[in-house]
Amino acid sequence: MRIMSRPRALVAAVAACLLLAGCGSGPSQVRAAFLLGDTEVSQDTVQQLIDKAVREQPAAQQLSQQHKLDQLGREIVGQLAQHELLVKAARQEGLVADEATVSGLLGEDPLVTPVSANGVDPSQLARQIAYRARDHREVFTDYGLMQALGRKHFGGLSVTYDYTVVTSDDGGAQPQSMRDKAFAKAERMAASPAAADQVLREDAAAGVQTGSGQQISAVQSPAAASTVLFGVPQGTVVAFQPSQQDTTWLVAVVRQRDSGVPSTAQQSAEPTEDQLVSTGLRLLQPYSEQLRINPRYGVWDPVAMAVAPSAAESTGFVAPVKGSAQS
Incomplete structure (x- = not known):
């Protein structure tokens, strides 16, 4: 049997390390739910949010019984990816969320009430569950930052x-x-x-x-x-x-x-808060070029700015x- 030379053996060992175990201190697609440049969000983080949702949300328990928790996992990964894209954009654009808006939303906190599986469009159910499983301040801060990003560039x-x-x-x-x-x-x-x-x-x-x-x-x-x-x-x-x-x-x-x-066109109407948020989300698209989703959850869909199966x-x-x- 021919013995592999030391240089070739070393190359093979390094390749195996990178592919299988994520050796070293850098981010690893193996353990990550997704990577964004040097930022890694782990599968453990996603699983913890899924577990929390199942403990606290009857609608998530229903998804579990129906063997549809993959939908929730995909939505959580998508929301966390949007969050990291937003952090990157806000840093580059010098944006901060309006604290009064965030505090006001936290004071009312509509996410405290569990989502009803019967009262929500089925296509929106996983999204609403994921919002409630995440840190609510982070959710509302993301909303404020997307609104600020949309407002900055809208005109x-x-x-x-x-x-x-x-x-x-x-x-x-x-x-x-x-x-x-x-x-x-x-x-x-x-x-x-x-x-x-x-x-x-x-x-x-x-x-x-x-x-x-x-x-x-x-x-x-x-x-x-x-x-x-x-x-x-x-x-x-x-x-x-x-x-x-x-x-x-x-x-x-x-x-x-x-x-x-600045556009010289006549403005049809003042944009709503939700339209500014949607515009802000779209403006995150250029930042997603380095985003890599673990295939376990699906693929990044730049048209939807979300994870597709x-x-x-x-x-x-x-x-x-x-x-x-x-x-």
């Missing part, structure tokens, strides 16, 4: 993009096949700058709704500012459903994105156009 946030669509009228397509078609179209557009233009020309010639040089600002459409269009750099292709009430998919390439130039269950597509300058 200067705008994007210019070219787009095409995939609609329900397109051959009577079913939702999943529409998603597949939108992703396929987005992948073609991301192949090169010329490919993106070609797809748009083909669709326009076929009578599909398309547009070039479309510009929209947060001031014009506060609701739109929370979408993935506003979270990516120029030269990026995205595909997503602008509204869950509409089956249409928008496939777009962002040509320009501004976040510091798998890439096949993500809510949209995001990719740079190959060969295109990004900024």
